[in-house]
Amino acid sequence: MTKSFQSIKGTKDLLPPETTRWRTVESVTHDFMGRWGYKEIRTPVFEQTELFARSVGEESDIVSKQMYTFSDQSKNSLTLKPELTAPVMRAYIQHDLARTGALTKLYYIDSLFRQERPQAGRLRQFHQYGVEAIGSPYPEQDAEVIALAYKLLQKLGVDNLTLYLSSIGSKECRDRYCQLLVDYLAPYHDKLSQTSQKRLKTNPLRILDTKDPEEQDILQKAPHLLDHLENDDRIHYESVKRHLTDLNIPFIQAHSLVRGLDYYSRTTFEITHPRLGAQNALCGGGRYDRLIEELGGKPTPAVGFAAGIERILMAMEKIEVIAEDTPTGVYIVAACDAARPIIVELAVDLRDAGITADFDTIRRSLKSQMREANRLNCAYAVFIGEDELRKNCVQVKNLTTTGKQVEVKTNNLVNYLQNPD
Ligand code: HAM
Numbered sequence: 155m156t157k158s159f160q161s162i163k164g165t166k167d168l169l170p171p172e173t174t175r176w177r178t179v180e181s182v183t184h185d186f187m188g189r190w191g192y193k194e195i196r197t198p199v200f201e202q203t204e205l206f207a208r209s210v211g212e213e214s215d216i217v218s219k220q221m222y223t224f225s226d227q228s229k230n231s232l233t234l235k236p237e238l239t240a241p242v243m244r245a246y247i248q249h250d251l252a253r254t255g256a257l258t259k260l261y262y263i264d265s266l267f268r269q270e271r272p273q274a275g276r277l278r279q280f281h282q283y284g285v286e287a288i289g290s291p292y293p294e295q296d297a298e299v300i301a302l303a304y305k306l307l308q309k310l311g312v313d314n315l316t317l318y319l320s321s322i323g324s325k326e327c328r329d330r331y332c333q334l335l336v337d338y339l340a341p342y343h344d345k346l347s348q349t350s351q352k353r354l355k356t357n358p359l360r361i362l363d364t365k366d367p368e369e370q371d372i373l374q375k376a377p378h379l380l381d382h383l384e385n386d387d388r389i390h391y392e393s394v395k396r397h398l399t400d401l402n403i404p405f406i407q408a409h410s411l412v413r414g415l416d417y418y419s420r421t422t423f424e425i426t427h428p429r430l431g432a433q434n435a436l437c438g439g440g441r442y443d444r445l446i447e448e449l450g451g452k453p454t455p456a457v458g459f460a461a462g463i464e465r466i467l468m469a470m471e472k473i474e475v476i477a478e479d480t481p482t483g484v485y486i487v488a489a490c491d492a493a494r495p496i497i498v499e500l501a502v503d504l505r506d507a508g509i510t511a512d513f514d515t516i517r518r519s520l521k522s523q524m525r526e527a528n529r530l531n532c533a534y535a536v537f538i539g540e541d542e543l544r545k546n547c548v549q550v551k552n553l554t555t556t557g558k559q560v561e562v563k564t565n566n567l568v569n570y571l572q573n574p575d
Contacts, residue, residue: 164270164278166464175470179310179463180263183283186306190298192261192285197241199265203231209240209445211416213357220268234267237415239442239458240449242286247451257289263463275433275465284439284460288446291455293390296421296441297397303425303437303459304403312436312469317403318424320411321391322359323383325419325444331382332358342372362410378409387420394421417442421457427469436469437461483510484571485527489520489539496538500548500567507568527553534571550574 161167168176187194203223210216222234235241242260245251251258263283270276285302287295300317307315322328335358343351350361350369359379364370383391398405411422422440430436439459446454484504486497497513504511512530514523527535537549548567551559552574562570 162278164272164276166277166279175467176463179283179466179470182310183261183263183306186302186309187261187283187285190259190302192259192287192302195242195245195260195262196264197235197238197245197262200232200234201241201244203233205240205244205449206233206236209243209415209417209449210237211357213353213360214416215414216268220270222267222269235264236266236268238262238264238266238282238284238460239286239415239417239445243288243446243449243451243456246286246288247446247449252289252452252454255289257287259285259287261285273433275430275462275468277464281463282460283463284437284458286456286458288454288456290457291443293393293421294397296390296394296457297401299439299457299459300394300398300421300423301401301403303423303439303461307425307436307461307466310466310470312427312466314428315436316426316428317398317405318408318411318426319395319398319405320380320408320422321383321387321394321420322379322412322418322422322440323387323420327382327384327387328359328379328419331377331379334377334382335359335361338376339372345369345372357416359412360414362412363414373410380407380409390420413438413440417445417448419443423459425461427465430465430468433465435462436465483532484512484534484536485523485530485532486511486513486536487520487523487527487538488514489537490543491517492540492543493538496543500536500538500564504568504571507572509568509571534574536567 184194203221206221207217212218216236221236224232226232242262246258261284263281265279265281267279269278272278285299287299304315304317323331336354339346339354339361346354346369347366350364353360361369362373364373395405411424413422418440420441420443424435424438426434427436428434437459439457441455441457443455446452446456486501488494488497494517501511501513514526518526524535533552533554535551535553537551542548547561547563549559550562550567550570551557560575
């Protein structure tokens, strides 16, 4: 037997009618972003591996174990993009987008690749929409980005959102805090997992993300980063909170919202949905004021977020938001073989006139064609038999309301369907 193929583990075919729901999310997103002043950017599917190592961080889970990295024939190390902030910043610097204005607001809808253990809401190829607002260091920009993330989810019909907000301060205050954390954890060293013991040296903040109950217990009394913010960071954070309160966007202050990517400074946030289970983050983001400089650009502050579309659709599914598939308007039926070439032309003419039309190309019987018209929920069936061919006319049957059948001149069909009786 010939071997058949399966899609790769952690990837998903999107089939109709599911694709209609995707298109709904995409078109609402494009429309929404436009109204909020964001312009679309699209970047290539792969980049130099070093771009991600330098931005997301060598020690992050993404770079250390999840990237799809390969060498091309010229021995360049390339990586399928696991996230979009770094590629968008690369493009911003490469094309000197700063010259187009002091504030650059970009958005994207794209496919990403991470070699994670597949489970519900966690795929190896997944999709995000997101924004990057580049050029403003001020809290009103953070508030705008968070409000956009929140309100777009609401617009898509996802309710019951919980917004977690935090600040991880500047690099200097984070370094000082990390030392405090390392000192606090020193007496518990032997009780920590191997991963956390390693992180004590490489990236102590990530220990706060632990899922291990014993470690969570140890961390109960650990110092909080929020209590160690410098004055400017604190003022910035307080101001973001005030803006959100003024915007009536509820949030919960999180003491340890350490995101899995290393480029953040100051504001970090995540929005979760209760019904998603273990992978409950619908979106995450924050400020990253040093990244552009670290990637070779001029020092430029920026803030953004990305939301996982598969997870959004799961949340939408659970609350039963259903996007209707485009109904097929007219089914053209060949009631004799001589009519078959004619219905091809007629279908194209109707579509040219903006009418949704379909017809049979597998030479089925009249009865089967009628069954198909009903299966597709067509509003009208248009029949052409020998009589109609002779008289240059068609029979139009209303399938949904009246069931009435009328004879219409072929050259008047478009007009009739646009203004039926
Ligand atoms: P992230 O938290 O890694 O952030 O991803 C954002 C969202 O993408 C997550 O909240 C989740 O909904 C979705 N997501 C992540 N991994 C997977 C996966 N394996 N399967 C399905 N969905 C997933 C970023 O990517 C940052 N670039 C966000 C950002 C933009 N920060 C500033 N600007």
